[in-house]
Every structure is written in structure tokens, then in C-alpha cells.
Amino acid sequence: MQMPTPDQTILSRKDHIVRRLRTVLPDDAVIDAPEETRAYECDALSAYRCPPLAVVLPASTKEVAAALKICHEEGVPVVPRGSGTSLAGGALPTEDSIILGVARLNRVLETDYDNRFIRVQTGLTNLSVTGAVEDEGFFYAPDPSSQLACAIAGNIAMNSGGAHCLKYGVTTNNLMGVKMVLMDGSIIDLGGPCADMAGLDLLGLICGSEGQLGVVTEATLRILHKPEGARPVMMGFDSNEEAGACVSDIIKAGILPVAIEFMDRPVIRATENFVGAGYPDVEALLIVEVEGSEAEIAQQLARIIEIGQRHNPVEIRESGSAEESARIWAGRKAAFGAMGQIxxxxxxxxxxxxxxxxxxxxxxxxxxxxxxxxxxxxxxxxxxxxxxxxxxxxxxxxxxxxxxxxxxxxxxxxxxxxxxxxxxxxxxxxxxxLMDAQYNADDLDAQMAVKDVFDPAWLLNPAKVFPLAATAQRRARPMAAE
Amino acid sequence: MMVTSESELAEAIAGAKGPLQVVGGGTRLPVSGEVLRVGISGVKLYEPGALTLVVGAGTPLAEVEDLLAAEGQRLAFEPMDYRPIMGSEGEPTIGGVVAANISGPRRVQAGACRDFLLGVRFVDGQGRVIKSGGRVMKNVTGYDLVKLMAGSWGTLGVLSEVSLKVLPAAEAVATVVVHGLEDAAAIKALSRALGSAYDVSGAAHIGQGTEARSLVRVEGFADSVVYRAGRLRELLGGFGEISVEDDPARNAALWKRIRDVEDFAGRAGDVWRLSLKPSDGPVAAAALRAAFGAEVIHDWGGGLIWALVPAGADLRAAMGDLPGHARIIRASADTVARLGRFHPRPAPVARLEAGLKEKYDPRGIFNPGLMG
The missing domain is CATH 3.30.70.2740 (Alpha-Beta Plaits)
Incomplete structure (x- = not known):
């Protein structure tokens, strides 16, 4: 994997750049000692590492704006970082870049149950958003499997999903508004507690833009009341075809489970060795979970089981209790860890x-x-x-x-x-x-044109998303000011 | 000018000599420019088991809805039919629905049109065919131009094809009706319902005085609907007299009336649409009544107000500091020219929008001035 050659003029101006950043941020919010910047050399795609020039940890939108403004003036690339859990290298720095971490932006700003939203700073973890509202019976729906660690900022940057998005959608479907800072330091608000946008759907454009259009410092998120209950059924099949057809038939029958999870034999065997969830040794295993009152759950599960029976199941096991539910989910939740044991x-x-x-x-x-x-x-x-x-x-x-x-x-x-x-x-x-496999040059150009508008100098997370060759000209920075 | 294929569309745009008025069914307010009618019609793919539909942008909405209904499915975002309030004719198209991100009462539960849009193909101002997204439900590959195109009203590009996620139609429906509430109490009741575990799929308030009705809809499997309607009835019992409507035909008519703002059809005056924080709905309604004697319908649990006001009224001035925005739906050309159809955006946001317009439509030929 290639990264652009670092800009030597930036490396040579490191002291000057760090000094300027210290004029707008507290001393401990600017990290430039090599032994400390190393902690930011990679995210969860740990095969690739590179310590950044420096790291800034602003604690307010104003501090983010001040830091970005300086980087903009100095022509220094900035790599925004949530919690560093990206599996795609979204927060991987280059030697000539500043990491802007949002970890200190971790406050809940407003909870509004009448209007069903929460407004938070984006360094807050995904799970702590639900934590802030669950006493009132509410939750935040997107639940990526890294939810204990991952930050809302990263969720917005990557438009994160989760196990329950079949029913509740992904981040973009639950994001109502943002406060964000553009690369030049200007602060804008998009969306908010209203359902839709006054003009173009820039909010939808920001979500999933991988930190290339701006740094989101605050988010207004939709919260929902928890369902009365949830329960899964596990179904094992001797062929992937049968399992696949079963999924299709469940959906065609008008049932919308909150989750339909699939595991194949290598994963089933690995998890059995790891946690012993009691899965049958089959070609394909489905875990289907539904929500509602006890009667609603029973009715939906009965329909699902009836459909499962038509596809020659090896085993069907309906959960009858919280313990059984936990056991059915145990293998699925341990699947990645179990494979990692191998x-x-x-x-x-x-x-x-x-x-x-x-x-x-x-x-x-x-x-x-x-x-x-x-x-x-x-x-x-x-x-x-x-x-x-x-x-x-x-x-x-x-x-x-x-x-x-x-x-x-x-x-x-x-x-x-x-x-x-x-x-x-x-x-x-x-x-x-690989983007060329999905999009042609015009398609990619239309996407890159968006970045041209938000970040004309291509300083924000510049070496990501698009093929390096396609962005080479746009990333060329003759302007690095003294 | 009418085009019936993507290549014709690209040619027409590349060869355009001046402004184009992009039209699907032509059911909403016109703008200036030569009419470019998108007649790219037909179903390219429909997989009920994958909840996926891919159609030409010019496909009539009615055709799409019939196709889905035959498989027990539907467009969950419940797009409204503008013809009653606009007094217009023509056949609404799916491309028009997407371009204006038209979403009905079910938005409070299911989401807006943009939330169901999986992919688009469109032609930009230089005549280039661009695709974004695809036909699968989860897709974070590159920027989400799909959302950008939804609700861009044909000002950035002209849609040729759209992919949509569809959902099962409900087996049963019921509406819990609370009678005679003032706006403030009504929106409180709707909030209580929407903040419950009972998966409310519609929350509207119409009428005033003893004729006022606060409506809370639940949909799904029959037993579940009976159960949830019962629980909601208990939950809202303290607010006032309650009845439950469970007749399918009467429910369909009731929610079509809300969806299409039928109460304002054929009546004199301008129609506006306000998007607000739901709890601000009653405040805004009171201000509009005081300033203009407005007639008001609340949908989306208070987050959406439809207002019928005397011709030429400026509702934005009456909104004061309330966060939100107001859009003209029906007014004279003079009023539209004077006030602007869309709510003005703060300068930094307007600059970004203008920047995108410049990139996608450098000659400024698509629906000039429509969103500005």
C-alpha cells in the first residue's frame, strides 16, 4: 500500500507549526514528542503505521477551528481521528500530517425526550450515547461492533452501521444535525432538531465522507424508545442455498426482523471451540431476532420458524429466556475473536x-x-x-x-x-x-468535486477514499505558506 | 422537449442552448426555461426478497405503487400527491418524488425518501452520466451523492434512474384519535406516543376547538396492531376523549387526507410548509394564526406544519427566532419571486451550496433560481 511522499518543506517547518498550534491550544493539547505521537501511528488497520508530525487534542469547537485555521495557513494536511477504531485506515496519518483527535470533545450537551434527540460532542463513544438516555428507556440505534470504543465522530465519518440496521438504518438515517469546522476554520451548522434540511442535503453528504470535508464537533442524534423486548431464534441448514432462500422468504413474508445474522461452517466451528455456544455443526447458521411485546415476539418467531421449516433445517432453536438469548448470541458476538484464535x-x-x-x-x-x-x-x-x-x-x-x-x-x-x-x-x-472497480472516472470526478468545494486545497485526510493517481493533481500543494 | 432514454437525456443537456425546466410529471410549481421532460420509464429490476427496486426516473409513481402492492410491498416513506393542493394535472413520477425528497406522514417512523434511496444515475450539467450508490442496502463506498441528489430539485443534475429500498406493506392499521385538544396539548400527546415503545407510524393534529383531532397511527400484523393501539389508548387516556379507528378504508382515507393536505385543496390563498422542532409546532401555529389568520395542519408529531395563508404573506418573518425553515408550496409567481421558494440559508452554507451548483451545473442551466 502506497502513501504520498511526505512534503519535506512541512517536515522542516515542524517546530514553527507546533509553536503556532501552542498559541491557540493548551500545552498538553499539542503532542509532538516522537515517543508520544507513536500512539497515533495507526488505527485498527494496524498493518500500516506512520507517526504523524504532531497531534492536537482540542477541547472545544473554537479550538478545533483555531487549529484548522493554522494548518490551513501553513498548508499542513490534517487527519481527523475519532477513537482510532477504523478497519479501513481512515485515521492513518502521514509523516507530514497533523492528527486532530476529538477525544476531549466528550460532553453530552442536550437531551430532549419530547423531541427525541440528543446533542453530543463527537468524541463521545457510541455506547455512551445510549448510556446517557437509557435510564429514560431510550437508545441510540446504530450499534457497530466496536461501539464500546468507537467515537460518534468516526461513526459519522464512516456512516457506521451495526447488527440492527435492517430495522433502524445506519448512522445517516439517525443523524439529524451537525456542527462542523471546515478546513479554513469556519464553523457551520447543518440540520438540527428539525426533520429535514432547508436546502441541499449537505448533512447526508457529510455523513460517510471519511473526514475529508470537515471536522464534525457536535452531533444531533435521533433517539428511540427501547422496544418492550427482543428474542432470537437460531436455525441451522445443510446448505448455504437453503439458508439464503430462507432469508429471502422471511423478508418476502412481510416480517422485518431487527437482525438476521449468518455464519458459515468455518466460523461456527471456530466459535464452538472458543465459547461453546452449542451451535450445531452445519453448513450455515442463521440468527434471527425480532422485537416487541412478548405476544408480538412469539407471533413473529412462529412465522419465522414456519418459514424455516420449509427449508429442511437441521435444527431450530427458539430462545425462551434471556439466558438462552445470550447463549445464541454468544457465538456470533465472539466470532471475530474466535477466528483470531486460529x-x-x-x-x-x-x-x-x-x-x-x-x-x-x-x-x-x-x-x-x-x-x-x-x-x-x-x-x-x-x-x-x-x-x-x-x-x-x-x-x-x-x-x-x-x-x-x-x-x-x-x-x-x-x-x-x-x-x-x-x-x-x-x-x-x-x-x-479498488474504487475504479465500482466507479468510472466521471463518477469519481463528481465525488472529488465535492471535496474541491469543501476543502479546495485538499488538506483534510487527503490520501484516502480515491485512487492516489486520481487525486495526485488535486493534492499537489505549491502554496505552503511561510 | 421529452427524452425517453439516458443517452437522449445526456445529448439534450449537452446540446442545451439555455435554461432548462426539469420536469417529471409536472405536478408542482413551474420555473422558467425550456421544458425538459424526463420520460425514461420502466422497471429495470424488482426483487421482493431483497426489498429492492430499480426504475427509470420517469416511471409513473402509480405504476411503481401498483407493482409493489401486487407483492404486498410499498414505498414506506408514503410520498404525497401534490395534485390536490396544486390544482395540477399530470402523472407524478418516481424521479420527481426523489428529486424533491417527498415524504409523507410515515416519515416519523420509517424515514424520508432519501433514507430509502439506494442509488441514482443522473446526467450533470456537462452532459456526463454519473452514478452513485447502487442497489444494496448498505453502501459507504465513496461520498453519498445519493443523498445530495435527493431533494436537490433537479438543480444539480437530472435523474435518469433510481434504486429504492421498499418495505412490506402492513397487514393491519389502526389510528388512536384524541378529540378536542388545543395545539399544545395535542403535540404533547403526539410526543408521548412517538416516545413510546409502540412504533407509531403517523402522528398528526388537525382542526381546532371541539373539531380538533390528534391522530396516532400504528401498523403491522393484526394482533400487534390491536395490542399497540390498546396500549396507546391507555397512555394517552389522560389527554381527553379517545376513540380508535380500525377500519382499513377509513384509515387509508384519513391518512391520505393528511398526506396530501386535502383540507387546503381548491381553496384560495398561499400554501406554505414549515419544518420545525416538534415542540415548537404550537408556538409557530399560534404566531401564524395571530399574524395571518392562518389555517394550520400539524404532521410529523409537530415537526411539520402546513399553513394556508392570505396571498402574499411572508411566514418567515412571523417565525421569529424559532429554529427551522419555511418553504412556499403554492403562491403566485410574484410572491415566489419576492420571497423565494426556499428558506434562505446562512451565508457559509449558501456558499457551499453555490459551490456545488457551480461544479455540477457550471452553465447554470438546471432549474435556475429554484432553490436559491
Missing amino acids: NDYMCLDGTIPVSQLPFVLRRIGELSGEYGLGVGNVFHAGDGNMHPLILYDANKPGDLEKAESMGADILKLCVEVGGCLTGEHGVGVEKRE
Whole structure:
């Protein structure tokens, strides 16, 4: 993976730049000692590392604005960082960049149950948003699996999803407004407690823009009352085709579960060895969860089980208690950890049309044979968002490259069958060079034109999302001011 | 000028000599320029098991709705039909719905049109065909131009194709009706319902005095609807006299009346649409009544106000400091020219919008002035 050559003129002006940043931020909010900047050298895509020039940790929107203004004047690239949990390298710095971390922006600003929103600073973690409202019976719906650690800022940047988005949608469907700082230091508000926008849907454009258009410092988020209850059913099948057809039939029957999770045999076996959730040894396992009152849950589960019975299930196990529910979910929740016990793995995130599930799973199996790398599949089946886990050995020379190559083949396959490269993790640096597989030059140009408007000098997180060659001219910075 | 394919559309735009008025069914207020009618019609893909529909932008909305209904599905965002209040004719198209992000009462539960839009193909001002998004439900590959196009009213590009997520139609429906509430109490009741666990899919308030009705809709499987309507009835019991409407046809008519703002159809005066923080709904309504003798309908739990006012009234002045925005839906050309159809945006936001317009439509030929 390539990153742009660092700008030597910026490196040589490091002391000057850091000094200027210290004029607008408290001393401890500007980090430039090499032993301390190292903590920011990577995110959760830890195969790639590079310490930044310096790190700033502003504690208010004003401080963010002041820091960005200086970086803008100095022509220094800025890489915004939430909690550093990106699996796509969204917060990976370059040597000549400033990391702008939002960790100190961690206050709840307003909760409004009558109007069903919460306004927070974006360094707050996803789970603590729900934590702030759950005493009143409310929750914030998007629930990425890193929710204990991941920041709302990163959720907005990547338009994060989660296990329950089949019913509740992803971040963009639950984001009502933002306060954000543009690269030149100007502060804007988009959306708010109203349902829609006065003009163009710039809020929708910001969400998922991977920190390339501005730094979001405050967010207004929709909160919902918790359902009365939730309960899953587990269904095991001897073929991926049957499991896939079952998913389709559930949806066609007019049932909208909150989650339909799918695991294949390698993952089932790995989790059984790891946590012993009591899963049957089958080709494909579905966990389907529904919500509502006890009677509503029972009725929906009965319909789902009836549909499952039509697809030659090996086993169907309906949860009858909180303990049984926890047990059914235990394997799924431990799936990534269980695969990690076997070997290093690379987690992909392509999305496919649900109808292509059996074909894509078969083809992934073939690719696994061709490359000689094991692969397990665990994913959100209701919305086709796959998470193939490619097993490799990081200590074995060439294995990472082989895994990356296989990953690229799988993602191109996702695009070929009508899907996309990434459903919820983002492009970052990881899938940047694959964008050509999904979009042609005009499509990409239309996207890059947006960045031209928000960040004309291409200083915000510049080496991400788009193929490096496509952005080379835009990233050229003759202007670095003295 | 009428185009029936994407390539014709691209040619027409590349060869345009002046401003174009982009039109689907032509059911809303016209702007200036040569009419460019998008007649790119037809279903490209419909997979009920994947809840996915891909159609030409010029496909009539009615055709889309019939197709979905045959499979027990629907457009969950409940797009309104503008013809009754506009007094217009023509056949609404799905592209028009998307371009204006038209969303009905169910927005409080399901979301807006933009939340169901999975992908678009459009032609920009230079005649280039651009695609964004796709046909899958989760897609964060690159910037979300899909959201940008929804609600851009044809000012950035002309839609040729749209992909939509569809949802199952409800097996049953019921509306809990609270009688005779003043606005403030009504919006409180609607908030209470929307903040409950009972998955409310419509929350509106119409009429005044003893004729006032606060409406709370639930939909889903039959037993579940009965259960939730019962719980809501208890929850709202302290607010006033309550009845439950469970007849499917009467429910359909009632919510169509709200959705299409039928109460203002064929009546003199201007129609405005205000987007507000729901609890500000009663404050805004009182201000509009005091200033203009406005007639008001509350939807979206108070977050949306439809107002019928004397011709030429400026509702934005009456809104004061309330956060939100007001849009002209129906008024004379003079009033539109004087007040602007869309609420003015703060300068830094307006600059960004203008910057995008400049990039996507450098000649400024699409619906000039419409959103400005």
C-alpha cells in the first residue's frame, strides 16, 4: 500500500507549526514528542503505521477551528481521528500530517425526550450515547461492533452501521444535525432538531465522507424508545442455498426482523471451540431476532420458524429466556475473536444483493482453495453486508500480500454481482485503489468535486477514499505558506 | 422537449442552448426555461426478497405503487400527491418524488425518501452520466451523492434512474384519535406516543376547538396492531376523549387526507410548509394564526406544519427566532419571486451550496433560481 511522499518543506517547518498550534491550544493539547505521537501511528488497520508530525487534542469547537485555521495557513494536511477504531485506515496519518483527535470533545450537551434527540460532542463513544438516555428507556440505534470504543465522530465519518440496521438504518438515517469546522476554520451548522434540511442535503453528504470535508464537533442524534423486548431464534441448514432462500422468504413474508445474522461452517466451528455456544455443526447458521411485546415476539418467531421449516433445517432453536438469548448470541458476538484464535485475519466488508448469497459464498470457497488461505463468513444477511474473514499468518513473508490480493478479488466479485466494496467500514486507504472497480472516472470526478468545494486545497485526510493517481493533481500543494 | 432514454437525456443537456425546466410529471410549481421532460420509464429490476427496486426516473409513481402492492410491498416513506393542493394535472413520477425528497406522514417512523434511496444515475450539467450508490442496502463506498441528489430539485443534475429500498406493506392499521385538544396539548400527546415503545407510524393534529383531532397511527400484523393501539389508548387516556379507528378504508382515507393536505385543496390563498422542532409546532401555529389568520395542519408529531395563508404573506418573518425553515408550496409567481421558494440559508452554507451548483451545473442551466 502506497502513501504520498511526505512534503519535506512541512517536515522542516515542524517546530514553527507546533509553536503556532501552542498559541491557540493548551500545552498538553499539542503532542509532538516522537515517543508520544507513536500512539497515533495507526488505527485498527494496524498493518500500516506512520507517526504523524504532531497531534492536537482540542477541547472545544473554537479550538478545533483555531487549529484548522493554522494548518490551513501553513498548508499542513490534517487527519481527523475519532477513537482510532477504523478497519479501513481512515485515521492513518502521514509523516507530514497533523492528527486532530476529538477525544476531549466528550460532553453530552442536550437531551430532549419530547423531541427525541440528543446533542453530543463527537468524541463521545457510541455506547455512551445510549448510556446517557437509557435510564429514560431510550437508545441510540446504530450499534457497530466496536461501539464500546468507537467515537460518534468516526461513526459519522464512516456512516457506521451495526447488527440492527435492517430495522433502524445506519448512522445517516439517525443523524439529524451537525456542527462542523471546515478546513479554513469556519464553523457551520447543518440540520438540527428539525426533520429535514432547508436546502441541499449537505448533512447526508457529510455523513460517510471519511473526514475529508470537515471536522464534525457536535452531533444531533435521533433517539428511540427501547422496544418492550427482543428474542432470537437460531436455525441451522445443510446448505448455504437453503439458508439464503430462507432469508429471502422471511423478508418476502412481510416480517422485518431487527437482525438476521449468518455464519458459515468455518466460523461456527471456530466459535464452538472458543465459547461453546452449542451451535450445531452445519453448513450455515442463521440468527434471527425480532422485537416487541412478548405476544408480538412469539407471533413473529412462529412465522419465522414456519418459514424455516420449509427449508429442511437441521435444527431450530427458539430462545425462551434471556439466558438462552445470550447463549445464541454468544457465538456470533465472539466470532471475530474466535477466528483470531486460529490465525491473523483480514476482515472484508463488501455488500451484495441478498439473492446472490449462495453464488458468492461458493465463489469465495473456490478463491480460498486457489489462494490456499482459509476463510470464514459471518455477516448481516438481511442487508447483504458480508464480512469474509481471510486467515493468514502475519509472520509469514508474503502472506499478508496474498490475503490482500484475495480480498481484492472478493470485493471485485461483490461489485460484479451488483454490490459494493464496503457496506459499513469505509474506503479509507484499504480499498482506495479498488474504487475504479465500482466507479468510472466521471463518477469519481463528481465525488472529488465535492471535496474541491469543501476543502479546495485538499488538506483534510487527503490520501484516502480515491485512487492516489486520481487525486495526485488535486493534492499537489505549491502554496505552503511561510 | 421529452427524452425517453439516458443517452437522449445526456445529448439534450449537452446540446442545451439555455435554461432548462426539469420536469417529471409536472405536478408542482413551474420555473422558467425550456421544458425538459424526463420520460425514461420502466422497471429495470424488482426483487421482493431483497426489498429492492430499480426504475427509470420517469416511471409513473402509480405504476411503481401498483407493482409493489401486487407483492404486498410499498414505498414506506408514503410520498404525497401534490395534485390536490396544486390544482395540477399530470402523472407524478418516481424521479420527481426523489428529486424533491417527498415524504409523507410515515416519515416519523420509517424515514424520508432519501433514507430509502439506494442509488441514482443522473446526467450533470456537462452532459456526463454519473452514478452513485447502487442497489444494496448498505453502501459507504465513496461520498453519498445519493443523498445530495435527493431533494436537490433537479438543480444539480437530472435523474435518469433510481434504486429504492421498499418495505412490506402492513397487514393491519389502526389510528388512536384524541378529540378536542388545543395545539399544545395535542403535540404533547403526539410526543408521548412517538416516545413510546409502540412504533407509531403517523402522528398528526388537525382542526381546532371541539373539531380538533390528534391522530396516532400504528401498523403491522393484526394482533400487534390491536395490542399497540390498546396500549396507546391507555397512555394517552389522560389527554381527553379517545376513540380508535380500525377500519382499513377509513384509515387509508384519513391518512391520505393528511398526506396530501386535502383540507387546503381548491381553496384560495398561499400554501406554505414549515419544518420545525416538534415542540415548537404550537408556538409557530399560534404566531401564524395571530399574524395571518392562518389555517394550520400539524404532521410529523409537530415537526411539520402546513399553513394556508392570505396571498402574499411572508411566514418567515412571523417565525421569529424559532429554529427551522419555511418553504412556499403554492403562491403566485410574484410572491415566489419576492420571497423565494426556499428558506434562505446562512451565508457559509449558501456558499457551499453555490459551490456545488457551480461544479455540477457550471452553465447554470438546471432549474435556475429554484432553490436559491
